[in-house]
Amino acid sequence: MDNDQIVSTLNGLIEISRDGAQGFRTCAQDATDEGLKLYFENRAQSCEQAVRELSAEVRRYGGDPDTSGTVTGTLHRAWVDIRTAMTNRDNMTVLEECERGEAAAVMAYENALRQELPGDVRALLDLQYEGAKRNHDRVRQLRDAAKNKPNLN
Numbered sequence: 014m015d016n017d018q019i020v021s022t023l024n025g026l027i028e029i030s031r032d033g034a035q036g037f038r039t040c041a042q043d044a045t046d047e048g049l050k051l052y053f054e055n056r057a058q059s060c061e062q063a064v065r066e067l068s069a070e071v072r073r074y075g076g077d078p079d080t081s082g083t084v085t086g087t088l089h090r091a092w093v094d095i096r097t098a099m100t101n102r103d104n105m106t107v108l109e110e111c112e113r114g115e116a117a118a119v120m121a122y123e124n125a126l127r128q129e130l131p132g133d134v135r136a137l138l139d140l141q142y143e144g145a146k147r148n149h150d151r152v153r154q155l156r157d158a159a160k161n162k163p164n165l166n
Contacts, residue, residue: 014129020076022125026138027067027079029121033148034060036114044107049155053111056148063141070134108156115149 014022034057041053068078122142130138 014131016074016076018128019074019130019134020071022128022130023067023071023074023134024076024079026121026125026141027064027071029118030060030063030067030141031079033057033114033118033145034064036111040107040111044104046104049104049107052151052155059144059148063144066137066141070137105156105159108152108159112149112152112156115145115152118145119149 037053037057037060041050041057044050044053064078071078119142122138122145126135126138126142
């Protein structure tokens, strides 16, 4: 894999990580439970750290880090806002949409890790992939708990 391909792969993950940070912030704004708000803000900061790490790698391989998220991510955040407005800012709705966004992040990392990458890049992506999976699994657990506890709102 040449440097341009590495930069392209990393920039794709920067986009999805930016989407994750912005998505978690949207979820924090739309959630009514203070514990969820704090959790989402913490995860947004984690995604921002991933962007910084990926950006450093892009520069190391001679590229310019992406500075935006994806159109899909923007549309998803708008959908979260609309959907929660229609359900009186229901935490279950926020968790369902957050899980959907995290599933996209996991898939993006899985696709990137299928590429032939230098060992140091692969090691970084493996760590970030594990974090994305933990985020997805935790959001799913929170969603499942909310289903069993209808007064989470």
